Amino acid sequence: MNDGATGPLASAGRTRFGRLEAHLPSVLLAAVGAALPLIGDSYLGVIATRAAIYWVLVSGLNLVVGFAGQIAIGWVALLTLGAYATSVLSAGTVLPEVSPFLALLAAGLLGAIFGVIIGLPALRLRTFYFAMTTLGFATIVTQVALAWKSVTGGGVGVPGPVFAWPFASPWGFYYFCLGLAVIATWMTTNIAASRFGRSLVAIRDAEVAAEAVGIHKPSLLVTVFLFSGAVAAIAGGLFASLQSYITPDAFTFDLSVLFFIAILIGGRGSILGPLLGTIILTALPEFAAPLVAWSTFLYAVLLLVIVLAVPGGIADLLDYKNRRPLQRHREIRPQPALLAHIMPHSEQANLLRLEHLTLSFGGVRAIDGVELEIKAGEVHGLIGPNGSGKTTTLNVICGYYPPQHGLVRLNDKVLGPAAPHTRARHRIARTFQTPRLVGAASVLENVMIGGTTAGRASFVEALLSLPRQHRDEQQARAAAMAALAAVGLDQLALVRADRLQHSELRFVEIARALMSRPLFLLLDEPAAGLTVDEIKRLGALIVTISRQGTGVLLVEHHADMIFDICDRVTVLNLGKVLASGTPAEIRGHREVINAYLGA
């Protein structure tokens, strides 16, 4: 599976011990939680029950806020919804009475639906707008609860559900909530460690790159909103039971603030951090009575401090591994020979054809009738002065811009315009002018993001950590390690990507692109910012990739690199093809030289 050269690192991703170590804090917390009744302090029990309930909600919201980076601040709306749904259904005042457990389940379903409704604007709206709509939703739900007296009892309220034996006693109910909290932790941890978790973080930090590797943001976000809405509403049902009587007053906006800030204090993209954050924020005011009135004020201060001073939150403070210094003078030594392990040699005569592509931006023809053929097994250079349309051409191929005229054809298939997430399925991969990586994720995880389309397990399988999910992970991990070894970065696999040097990031992007075993690889100025030696090695790597049967389109300013490694070169000027031919032909082409020299 892995080459001998990568030996010690082959399984470095997650050893059995590493896995245990990663889960140790959560397991310890659960053990402490389970042992809590031994203290026998019933007040402590109420606080712990509340913390467990809040965490059920926060764990789901964490996927939305901490992982996907959507600023959803009005999530208390779903708590309210779940609380009323469970209470009303189990009281039987409107519909026939049902068991509280069934009512809780129904509330979960309702929450899932409303989670999507609240979340829907996130698919289209800018950050602040989305924050505002969630805020508006929270206000509306409370107002409806007040006004819809026949169902919610208005300002008088309704009694909360009472769960039957063995959960009727306070400690019994505590164990019920703790159990659900443990399940929520387990599930979200599973998601975090799956391709879905990596995709969410990619949407947050590198949305454009996420689309290029085949992540479809709308469907992924809808799935997460379903889950998050469901657990939030279930938390609402538990909350109603704990309160024993609910009125709209119980669901203040302060609660929303608590949930939201617990995640940010905990750290985005972490499970343990927000878990600790929830416990701290729930418990703190209880143990410092004078603080109760000031608690929301203090949360707000904390939020400001976190945003300005510790953007990584608690999780960053706990991440001691990434504070170990890295070796200073590192060299990237690609091993092109290892490429055969991830992309077997292919003799297929694939062809990527651009037919008369034209695209204007506000009256300026960015590209104007561009014709281009990229053949399998060739390195095709695309050069031209600034603003000649090189990157625009690349973006049209990748589906970011729909062309006004013309087609992009892969073999005989026409590639749909304006659908960048479909390119990965056609095995067209790319890199970006400025590397677009997830700085907070490890190098290995970043590369694994490139293998998103290879994953077979569904969201539910990932949630429950079923066998197919394990197979997916193993394969993705092995492939990513092999790709990293090929580009010469396997030693840095477990390092956070934002600690790498610029040149290393460029090679990480190539490794990510290789994960889809691309038929065509589009490189946008891969040599920018590299040293002369690194450019030489990059050139050798690119040539080897093409000889495996991949067609490479190389946009580059480094003329000597273009002339060294390309099989064909096309020159763009003012959006039009100025010349096309072998490097020698282009090098001697008077018009090309003039275009460059500006004569």
Added chain:
Amino acid sequence: MPTSAPEPLLEIRGLAAGYDKIGVLHGIDLTVGSAEIVALLGPNGAGKTTLLRAISGLMPKSGHVNFAGRDLSRASPRDMVRAGLVHVVEGHRVFTQQTVFDNLLLAGYGMAHRARDRQVEEALAFFPEIAAKRNDRAVTLSGGQQQMLAVAQGLVRQPRLLLLDEPSAGLSPVLVDRVLAAVARLKDAGTAVLLVEQLIEKALAIADRVYALVRGTIVLEAPGNAPDLPRRLEEAYFGQHSQR
């Protein structure tokens, strides 16, 4: 350096700059003398625009910038403008929703009223074509006229050094000549110019001295009238091996 004045107006030593982690410029040394036109040439992606931005304080940098005898290594664009170094940025970025006249007034923001009004008129005198449209909003100007307006904005403060980033971009040949002729006249008025230009022949025609920037380093410095300059530039751009 035979062609530069003994005490250079602008002296840059060991300048380095970049975006995020990408180093774009490495150890740049460069001088501009009083009333000297210096052309900064180089293939695209070499870092010419970045160099102008670094000099004028529009982006952070390391290294030394000495201007008119003062150390301005950490100066903001505003400090630079006040010291007499004005940067006309790439892409004729004028304020399209305001009139030509207001665009020029803004260029003299903070100056004494009378001096400002006088110098706005003087700047307009360089470009009769836009002077005729002084009360039109800039959005109604053609690309070439907008470029003239951008250069005129640069003149309002009567700077000692003007940084011009591709004033010819997007202009017809006739307009290019007009803009560059205005640049040449500036020299007579005592203003030095550091000019980034893609049109090498046009740039060489007015430049006293040229630098070539390739991949973030200065690879060539020569008088503007050196006979073998085009060949040397071609080599610098494309590498030594002319055929493969």
Added chain:
Amino acid sequence: MLLSIVSYGLALGAVYALIGITYNVMFAASRVFSFTAGTVGMLGGVIGALLINRLGLPVALGFLLTLGAGAGLGIITEMVTVRPVLKSLDQHLYVLSTLAFALMLQQLTAIEWSTEPQPFPRLLPLGPGIFDQQFWLPMLACGVTIAGLEWLYRHTLVGRAFLAIAEDNYAARALGLPEQGLRIASYALAGMIGTLAGFSSGEMMLAYFGNGPLLNFYGFVPVALGGMGSNRGAVAGGLALGLFQQTANFLVGGIFASVAIFVVFIIVLLVRPEGFAGAAPARRV
């Protein structure tokens, strides 16, 4: 009846419009939407009531001090919550930092002032009536603000510099415009407009900490629908919103009016995220 719906609706609409302008003035200077817009509006009422009712200051002095406090809050907003995160605008940290600051102000008001609505003083010695001052004062404030801004933008160089920064921050900096100073001034101005909204509507909306979130939302609706940065859009949208809300309030009840506004807001934004007057989004890659 109709007259009271119209006058109350327009008065409310004028307040929303003023908050919308508060958003716009901050946005133009920094490309940042700040959650403090509605909060300073709320504080306009609270600080006015504090100075005039509790401390017994004359109305005129109380008014000036309230505006001064608004300017001060604006400046603090800029320094504490906006400037530190401007460099990484694409990470949207300003949403969090301004939210945090707005919450702090709101909580502080709840704790140190009151969680109950408190009366606001009568500003002018005129009797009540259909043309009651509590209705026309907000409209007057809105009119004066719009006229003042138009004068500023059209007839002063400082105003043009504001516009220049809003249109092309980079070019403005290259020209040597004092970008930071102008940004601080914009935030001070926004703070004053915000407190003016709260002060002029104090008698109608009372000095109540809970007005903050409401003004935040209803002030943002006209901005989002009218296209950000457009003050005329904010005024037209604000007045329409106020009238609609009052009419619906009268016809079908307040809750459904709120629900209707919310639904319309979301649907319009989903169909046209850039608002009615806004431009299509810029290039992404």
